[in-house]
Amino acid sequence: MISVTAAIQQIAACRTSWGTESVPLEKSAGRVLAEAITADRDYPPFHRAARDGFAIRSSDVQTTRKQQFPLSHARYPGEDLQPGHAMKVASGSLLPPDVDVVIGMEEAEEKNGHVVFLDHNIRVYQHVRPRGEQATAGKVLLEPGLRLNFQHLGLLASLGVMNVKVERPPRVMFIAVGSELRIPGAPVNDTQLRDANGFTLTGLLLQYGITLEASYIVPDHPAAIQSAIMPCLEADLLVICGNVQPKTIIECGVEQVFNKVKAHPCNPFWFGYSPTRTRVMLIPGQPFAVQAGCKLFVESYIRACWGIPVIKPWLIPYMEHRTPVHAQDEFVPAALVSKNGLKVKALSFSGRADLTATARADGMICHNAEAGSLEPSALVTFYPWIETA
Incomplete structure (x- = not known):
């Protein structure tokens, strides 16, 4: 034994x-990834504004004097910006090529089609989410052995992965x-x-x-x-x-x-x-x-x-007193209790055929045979029914 x-x-x-198989992305939830997933390009693939304001090129800034920038109105996202000009942008919007600074609305004065910046301490990538900030092309984003959940499916879709290699x-x-x-x-x-x-x-x-x-x-x-x-x-x-x-x-x-x-x-x-x-x-x-x-x-x-890591039970305070019933390690249906911190208690249980108790349980505790009686706040091993990893 x-x-x-x-x-x-x-x-x-x-x-x-x-073995492995390929399944459509929409059917991959709950499956185990069998290949590394890499970024097919930089993410984001362009510079983005991190706040509402005015976008300019840092190379157009002269720190020795107050500057006035004519406002340019883009006709479509990412349109080129004329040298020495500024343009209004919204948070999250795509920035034109080489535009690497965004000045917040409260840090500027707009008048007669021009904008003047009140703070001359301007730095590269100020209020800008630079290209490749989240991931550069070729970076491994998901490792084999990962159990796919809804958040992973969203990432895979953004990468253009429509068929996923998973464990059979x-x-x-x-x-x-x-x-x-x-x-x-x-x-x-x-x-x-x-x-x-x-x-x-x-x-x-x-x-x-x-x-x-x-x-x-x-x-x-x-x-x-x-x-x-x-x-x-x-x-x-x-x-x-x-x-x-x-x-x-x-x-x-x-x-x-x-x-x-x-x-x-x-x-x-x-x-x-x-x-x-x-x-x-x-x-x-x-x-x-x-x-x-x-x-x-x-x-x-x-x-x-x-290749998924072994299930690791929780070590959690027991809520009540419990006397062992059997000489072996006992597994007993148990419920989590959120009162003065997370604790666990065994449920009233009439024996191994009692499905009503197990249906009310969040999992089961293991009352170790060598532990003797469990006292309140004693740490006990708890196995949740639903594994999250």
Whole structure:
């Protein structure tokens, strides 16, 4: 039996590449960038006025005497400015070639088609956003391994990138084991349960732009389980949930990497791989065990394969007193509380099948077995449900 940290490290060590693909920009949100993105030109590609005022060339300024500049009226943005002239500009507007100074309205006097500047201490690029201030041509702006969000799509559009090279998603399959399980939407009696675990996995995968390829419900019989496993070994990742003996999986040709972790409710968790390179994870079938297992292990494996940094939990003050219930590290649904600073508290929880508590939670805490009882303000590890990086 190994720790959660050791389990994540061993899972990450089995990472592989699923290749890359090109997708339209509008479909790239949530995907992982597979190439460096560089500036195709200087940004901005021209000098811009940083405030409303009058634009001039610094080369036309004579500091030894008061100067009067005739006003020129541009017919279109960026039109050439006559030597020795000034022109009115608005903040953010494109400046004519070689114009590198903007004088604020309050620093000038305009009269009879001319303007006089009150302050003779004029410097180059005064109130000017120079060309290339944000980025020069060829500069790397986005690195491979970045998970694309809406702000990145805006930048890519401004660079003219309409097709994005991203990491290819894995083929993922799922098997739920349980004779009492039924497909959600099908009629159920008092002894039957709807399978929620497949949708837990589906939801996690969708956060990374991955679609669950196939999902099966299988009765509690080793032969039936093995019959379901064999065709799934063509996938990149197979997740099995339920009371399954590792021997049942190993007999399908899957090699064990490790068995069992020191964590409740994830234990017994099993991990292995097949000769076809399929990674196989076995998670207990209780809904919260699957949620915790998907968050800790499935997500960690996906991120490792794509080169995304490992998930780092928060270290945050605990709000109340808590006595440990199990001898192993305990993962418990928890909510964030913004009262006298950000804190976290465990939610009332009736056990590993309590989906109502996990739906109210912002994530889960890890009550370390070696910590003993948690006291108010003690620092505790918190895993948010939604990862932002």
